[in-house]
Amino acid sequence: MSDPRNAALKYSQDNRARTLEELKELVAIPSVSADPAYKADILRAADWVVNKLKALGFQNVKTLDTGGHPMVYGDLMNAGEGAPTLLIYGHYDVQPADPMELWETPAFEGVQKGDLLFGRGASDMKGQVIASIAAVEAALQAGSVPVNIKWMIEGEEETGSPTMAQFIQEHADLFAADFALNPDAGMLTPTQPTITYGLRGMSYFELHITGPALDLHSGFFGGTVRNPANELARVLGSMQDADGRVTIPGFYDKVRELEEAERADFRRLPQDDSFYLQQSGSKALWGDKDFSAYERATAQPTLDINGLLSGYTSEGPKTVLPAKAMAKFSCRLVPDQDPFEIEALVRKYIEDTIDPSVSWELKLLSDAIPSISERDSAAVQAMAKAQETVWGVRPIFRREGGSVPVVGHLQGLGIESINVGSGLPDDQLHSPNERLHLPTWEKEIDAMIHFIYNLGE
Amino acid sequence: MSDPRNAALKYSQDNRARTLEELKELVAIPSVSADPAYKADILRAADWVVNKLKALGFQNVKTLDTGGHPMVYGDLMNAGEGAPTLLIYGHYDVQPADPMELWETPAFEGVQKGDLLFGRGASDMKGQVIASIAAVEAALQAGSVPVNIKWMIEGEEETGSPTMAQFIQEHADLFAADFALNPDAGMLTPTQPTITYGLRGMSYFELHITGPALDLHSGFFGGTVRNPANELARVLGSMQDADGRVTIPGFYDKVRELEEAERADFRRLPQDDSFYLQQSGSKALWGDKDFSAYERATAQPTLDINGLLSGYTSEGPKTVLPAKAMAKFSCRLVPDQDPFEIEALVRKYIEDTIDPSVSWELKLLSDAIPSISERDSAAVQAMAKAQETVWGVRPIFRREGGSVPVVGHLQGLGIESINVGSGLPDDQLHSPNERLHLPTWEKEIDAMIHFIYNLGE
Numbered sequence: 001m002s003d004p005r006n007a008a009l010k011y012s013q014d015n016r017a018r019t020l021e022e023l024k025e026l027v028a029i030p031s032v033s034a035d036p037a038y039k040a041d042i043l044r045a046a047d048w049v050v051n052k053l054k055a056l057g058f059q060n061v062k063t064l065d066t067g068g069h070p071m072v073y074g075d076l077m078n079a080g081e082g083a084p085t086l087l088i089y090g091h092y093d094v095q096p097a098d099p100m101e102l103w104e105t106p107a108f109e110g111v112q113k114g115d116l117l118f119g120r121g122a123s124d125m126k127g128q129v130i131a132s133i134a135a136v137e138a139a140l141q142a143g144s145v146p147v148n149i150k151w152m153i154e155g156e157e158e159t160g161s162p163t164m165a166q167f168i169q170e171h172a173d174l175f176a177a178d179f180a181l182n183p184d185a186g187m188l189t190p191t192q193p194t195i196t197y198g199l200r201g202m203s204y205f206e207l208h209i210t211g212p213a214l215d216l217h218s219g220f221f222g223g224t225v226r227n228p229a230n231e232l233a234r235v236l237g238s239m240q241d242a243d244g245r246v247t248i249p250g251f252y253d254k255v256r257e258l259e260e261a262e263r264a265d266f267r268r269l270p271q272d273d274s275f276y277l278q279q280s281g282s283k284a285l286w287g288d289k290d291f292s293a294y295e296r297a298t299a300q301p302t303l304d305i306n307g308l309l310s311g312y313t314s315e316g317p318k319t320v321l322p323a324k325a326m327a328k329f330s331c332r333l334v335p336d337q338d339p340f341e342i343e344a345l346v347r348k349y350i351e352d353t354i355d356p357s358v359s360w361e362l363k364l365l366s367d368a369i370p371s372i373s374e375r376d377s378a379a380v381q382a383m384a385k386a387q388e389t390v391w392g393v394r395p396i397f398r399r400e401g402g403s404v405p406v407v408g409h410l411q412g413l414g415i416e417s418i419n420v421g422s423g424l425p426d427d428q429l430h431s432p433n434e435r436l437h438l439p440t441w442e443k444e445i446d447a448m449i450h451f452i453y454n455l456g457e
Numbered sequence: 458m459s460d461p462r463n464a465a466l467k468y469s470q471d472n473r474a475r476t477l478e479e480l481k482e483l484v485a486i487p488s489v490s491a492d493p494a495y496k497a498d499i500l501r502a503a504d505w506v507v508n509k510l511k512a513l514g515f516q517n518v519k520t521l522d523t524g525g526h527p528m529v530y531g532d533l534m535n536a537g538e539g540a541p542t543l544l545i546y547g548h549y550d551v552q553p554a555d556p557m558e559l560w561e562t563p564a565f566e567g568v569q570k571g572d573l574l575f576g577r578g579a580s581d582m583k584g585q586v587i588a589s590i591a592a593v594e595a596a597l598q599a600g601s602v603p604v605n606i607k608w609m610i611e612g613e614e615e616t617g618s619p620t621m622a623q624f625i626q627e628h629a630d631l632f633a634a635d636f637a638l639n640p641d642a643g644m645l646t647p648t649q650p651t652i653t654y655g656l657r658g659m660s661y662f663e664l665h666i667t668g669p670a671l672d673l674h675s676g677f678f679g680g681t682v683r684n685p686a687n688e689l690a691r692v693l694g695s696m697q698d699a700d701g702r703v704t705i706p707g708f709y710d711k712v713r714e715l716e717e718a719e720r721a722d723f724r725r726l727p728q729d730d731s732f733y734l735q736q737s738g739s740k741a742l743w744g745d746k747d748f749s750a751y752e753r754a755t756a757q758p759t760l761d762i763n764g765l766l767s768g769y770t771s772e773g774p775k776t777v778l779p780a781k782a783m784a785k786f787s788c789r790l791v792p793d794q795d796p797f798e799i800e801a802l803v804r805k806y807i808e809d810t811i812d813p814s815v816s817w818e819l820k821l822l823s824d825a826i827p828s829i830s831e832r833d834s835a836a837v838q839a840m841a842k843a844q845e846t847v848w849g850v851r852p853i854f855r856r857e858g859g860s861v862p863v864v865g866h867l868q869g870l871g872i873e874s875i876n877v878g879s880g881l882p883d884d885q886l887h888s889p890n891e892r893l894h895l896p897t898w899e900k901e902i903d904a905m906i907h908f909i910y911n912l913g914e
Binding site: 033034035036095096098099102158159160200202204206211212213214215216217218219220221222223224225226227229230232233234235236237238240242244276279280281282283284285286287288293296297300301302303304305306307308309310311312313314315316317318319320321322325326327328330332355356357358359365366400401402403425428429430431432 | 490491492493552553555556559615616617657659661663668669670671672673674675676677678679680681682683684686687689690691692693694695697699701733736737738739740741742743744745750753754757758759760761762763764765766767768769770771772773774775776777778779782783784785787789812813814815816822823857858859860882885886887888889
């Protein structure tokens with residue numbers, strides 16, 4: 001145990017309990033980025049990360065003004081100019097916790113039950129941020145780190161990183177790196193290490209339709225003017241056919257066809273259709289029959305309504321013809337779709353479809369470029385080897401259905417991301433009772449330590 | 458001024474200020490029938506009416522258990538068996554007042570500004586209940602009332618009178634009458650007295666669609682299972698075509714064709730298309746081009762969404778694939794459609810259309826039979842003459858787009874209703890800043906006094 005790698009592994013092992021306490025501290029800060037009511041907590045979470053990086057001896061540690069929630073930066077370039085530079089990405093913000101009444105433990109408290117730690121952000125991705133910090137801390141304590149390290153911990157991922165495109169462009173020099181580590185991508189099962197080489201992008205919309213000047217009595221006016229809620233249903237309802245294909249003209253034009261080799265890999269994944277059926281709790285699966293559920297979830301675009309609101313929604317009947325109706329809806333995108341081209345297609349579709357007697361406004365609330373990366377780069381192979389050392393099996397390569405906008409932006413700077421993480425499919429991300437599987441999380445810390453040393457070999 | 462008619466008119470005139478104070482008292486009781494939170498206020502409003510009728514000397518005054526909110530009953534049969542019996546209908550309940558923030562005066566306070574009295578229920582229909590009580594009070598004070606009078610003041614009209622069908626059937630003897638006065642039907646303009654001979658019926662639905670067992674991450678699951686909000690939009694959105702016709706098979710089968718004579722009458726009404734355009738504040742009118750806006754609003758059936766709720770509706774983007782979606786929607790019906798047959802057609806349409814991978818529940822929250830009555834009965838002519846005396850012009854005969862379920866139920870007992878009232882099209886019924894035009898309201902009191910005496914001639 002005299003070499004740095006083993007010393008780091010031992011240090012990390014000896015400090016597990018403290019590391020878990022640090023994770024609970026961070027989960028206890030309700031850093032919800034979507035809701036302005038939590039602004040002070042967002043700043044507290046950023047400060048928590050700043051203080052931790054400073055304590056580890058990082059330099060230039062600071063929060064950067066993004067125009068939105070602050071970005072935490074820090075670096076340690078002691079490995080020298082010849083050594084590679086690793087950019088470690090993360091986000092300290094979390095999804096809203098509602099509906100609160102469905103949580104069985106307090107949403108903003110890390111509560112351990114057996115192997116699981118419950119709490120909003122435990123898995124997505126405060127657990128992953130703490131794991132990468134713990135791995136770097138262990139390597140620093142062991143005295144010899146073979147790579148330069150930069151941190152990029154943002155506070156807006158859960159609102160689609162709206163400022164990141166411009167911010168990363170403007171700070172291209174600061175974040176210059178040979179590759180990036182993104183532990184926000186999760187893994188298949190606790191026993192199957194995973195490297196995610198494709199991520200979906202996104203265009204997230206909010207559509208407002210207004211009709212009459214005020215809410216009307218449906219008896220007096222019903223039949224004379226277009227009801228904005230009916231029109232919202234008609235326009236949104238017509239955007240998909242019964243087979244699950246999006247009907248917006250041009251929507252599929254840039255979708256890169258799946259290679260037969262990829263599809264063969266996918267068929268070896270444990271996520272067969274029965275997996276999705278069980279995990280979703282739906283009565284049956286649904287969607288384009290030309291693709292497996294896994295392919296639909298990761299390598300095909302979607303159109304999902306995320307929220308609907310109009311008129312009277314409390315108990316009993318109220319015979320109102322509502323003045324307005326609102327929907328949030330989003331398209332997950334795959335290479336080589338572009339979120340702004342999709343926005344233009346959606347806008348044109350609404351223009352062409354909507355009744356001219358109503359007014360409407362479409363806002364693009366967030367956008368993310370879909371990404372796809374090489375599977376045989378030195379950095380990816382360093383991670384693959386690290387995972388095999390820890391778990392005893394080679395990682396599986398997969399695509400992911402979620403979006404990490406920064407991965408797309410970094411790709412634009414020529415920095416490819418290694419997408420990993422200890423998040424599991426049943427962690428209930430974005431749902432009540434989010435949780436982290438602690439044994440997997442601990443393995444991930446070890447794998448990151450191996451990764452750092454593998455990079456130096 | 459020695460005859461009872463003139464004495465009654467004078468008494469009424471002399472007591473106008475007190476009558477207005479009584480209306481303000483009743484408006485100040487927030488008797489919202491749709492929301493169980495207001496149950497105590499519902500009972501207070503019923504008691505207010507009971508006490509008023511007792512004070513006037515009515516007999517058998519009591520609240521009757523309907524299974525829902527209580528019915529106020531009272532009678533005075535002093536005119537004898539040879540005299541006709543008039544049943545006066547009303548409702549003491551009101552619509553919910555939300556959105557509260559749009560009220561410029563307190564919703565549950567009668568606030569007078571010039572000729573207008575603002576407050577929830579001022580027009581619909583506490584003002585009308587007080588007007589009919591004031592007219593009867595005046596006739597009683599004048600000493601000679603030529604008709605027997607029964608009161609039927611219910612507390613569930615704004616929730617569609619769900620218990621009335623059975624209740625009226627079970628109390629057919631108690632409510633036996635020669636004709637009914639229903640002052641809930643309003644008038645065209647302050648200078649044009651109006652008798653409403655047709656009312657639309659209604660089937661009001663609540664539809665719940667559920668898909669996954671819990672809210673899912675749209676990145677991980679989007680594309681694999683049917684999104685209940687998408688399915689809600691698709692199913693509801695397909696129930697109408699772009700021309701405004703309901704697409705549900707069989708929906709129009711029982712719609713009675715408009716007579717050419719009726720359409721000719723309608724064309725003489727002041728409610729031309731520009732009226733609806735101005736009153737609604739919409740950019741343009743909409744609907745089946747084969748009918749005028751007035752015909753669409755009164756003599757054609759509709760399908761209007763009254764409420765939509767699903768997923769995340771607060772600020773910012775949340776990438777949730779919601780577990781459930783809800784809509785309230787209602788069909789206004791015209792003779793000879795039947796609310797339960799329409800329910801069956803809607804249910805079958807959903808069954809035939811909806812994706813089998815989601816679960817759904819359709820509830821009929823309220824129902825009302827459409828009604829149509831004779832225009833030349835003695836009672837209708839007594840009212841026509843009364844209105845001409847007060848306003849100086851003959852009343853206009855029209856159909857109405859709203860629903861008064863009790864009118865349909867009474868029709869079932871052979872009791873035809875005379876549908877009048879001082880409500881005006883711009884009273885903002887069911888909307889914020891509901892108001893009553895007081896000069897018209899006062900004329901209506903006088904017209905009811907004349908009506909009572911005309912019945913005895």
